[in-house]
Amino acid sequence: AQKVTQAQTEISVVEKEDVTLDCVYETRDTTYYLFWYKQPPSGELVFLIRRNSFDEQNEISGRYSWNFQKSTSSFNFTITASQVVDSAVYFCALASPNTGNQFYFGTGTSLTVIP
Amino acid sequence: GAGVSQSPSNKVTEKGKDVELRCDPISGHTALYWYRQSLGQGLEFLIYFQGNSAPDKSGLPSDRFSAERTGGSVSTLTIQRTQQEDSAVYLCASSLSLAGGRYEQYFGPGTRLTVT
Numbered sequence: 428a429q430k431v432t433q434a435q436t437e438i439s440v441v442e443k444e445d446v447t448l449d450c451v452y453e454t455r456d457t458t459y460y461l462f463w464y465k466q467p468p469s470g471e472l473v474f475l476i477r478r479n480s481f482d483e484q485n486e487i488s489g490r491y492s493w494n495f496q497k498s499t500s501s502f503n504f505t506i507t508a509s510q511v512v513d514s515a516v517y518f519c520a521l522a523s524p525n526t527g528n529q530f531y532f533g534t535g536t537s538l539t540v541i542p
Numbered sequence: 543g544a545g546v547s548q549s550p551s552n553k554v555t556e557k558g559k560d561v562e563l564r565c566d567p568i569s570g571h572t573a574l575y576w577y578r579q580s581l582g583q584g585l586e587f588l589i590y591f592q593g594n595s596a597p598d599k600s601g602l603p604s605d606r607f608s609a610e611r612t613g614g615s616v617s618t619l620t621i622q623r624t625q626q627e628d629s630a631v632y633l634c635a636s637s638l639s640l641a642g643g644r645y646e647q648y649f650g651p652g653t654r655l656t657v658t
Contacts, residue, residue: 437586442626460643470631518584523644528573528598530647534584 430455431521433533440509441541448504448536450519456480459523461495461502462530467515478502509540546650548634551575553582554656555624563619563653567636574617575647577633581656585633591617624657632657 430453437459440446452461463475476486478495485495490507506513547566553584567574576588585643591611598610601607604626621628631654635647 436617451578458642462646464649471651472633472635474648477646515584522641528590528592528642529601530575530643532585 429456429521429523429529429531431519431531431533432520433536435535435536436534437539439446439539441512442506442511445505445507446509446538447518448517448538449505450504450533451522452500452502452519452521454500454521454523456523456525461506462520463493463502464518464520464532465515466535467512467519475504480501482484494526500508505540511540511542514538514540546634546636547648548632548653550653551555551651552654552656554658557626557657558623560620560622561655563621563632563655565617565633565634565636565650567601567615567617567640568640568648571636571638571648572614572639573637573647574611575635575637576617576619577635577650578630579633582620587628588619588632614619621655624655628656629655629657 453454456500459480461478465473465475483495492505494503516537518535520530522530549564566581572593575590577585578588579585589597589599589609606622609619631652633652634650637647639644
């Protein structure tokens with residue numbers, strides 16, 4: 428069974444603080460893909476990143492970084508020096524060739540950055 | 543290029559009426575998904591299409607829900623005899639192909655459906 432758990436329902440940080448959003452996944456597949464999406468208050472989900480299961484290299488994009496650890500089945504997302512514009516709901520998702528092409532989304536983490 | 547578009551952006555309907563929601567995927571994207579997102583909730587998968595293949599309807603909550611995709615492009619989600627529990631934001635997404643998740647999905651702005 429495929430499952431994505433985002434245990435943090437809501438997080439509040441003060442602007443310029445760093446924040447890490449946790450994502451834990453479950454799958455028996457050896458080939459799979461992990462994703463992060465951002466849903467700002469405007470409502471439209473924005474794709475942030477995709478990783479495949481064979482690439483455990485961490486990735487950094489500006490203030491965003493992702494830590495993929497197969498040993499703990501986690502794909503955590505860190506925002507450095509948070510800004511008010513980072514306030515949004517963030518979703519982690521999992522897909523694999525054996526999931527019938529469905530994406531399995533976590534329940535999301537609502538991040539509020541306080542100025 | 544143009545992203546995924548959906549219409550209408552908002553729809554208010556009376557209980558028992560039928561509604562049609564439209565999705566225009568990104569040009570060249572063969573895979574199209576429909577999701578439902580209730581207030582403050584995650585995404586609930588409804589259905590996906592891949593090219594001309596039979597759709598995966600496993601997520602449709604009841605037989606009041608149906609969807610079609612004409613010409614491998616535009617898709618319409620139809621809800622018959624709407625109920626108040628159908629009130630939600632309906633999201634459409636497209637990707638280059640299904641390919642087991644190899645390609646990311648791009649989402650439209652959604653249609654907010656309110657059933658009174």
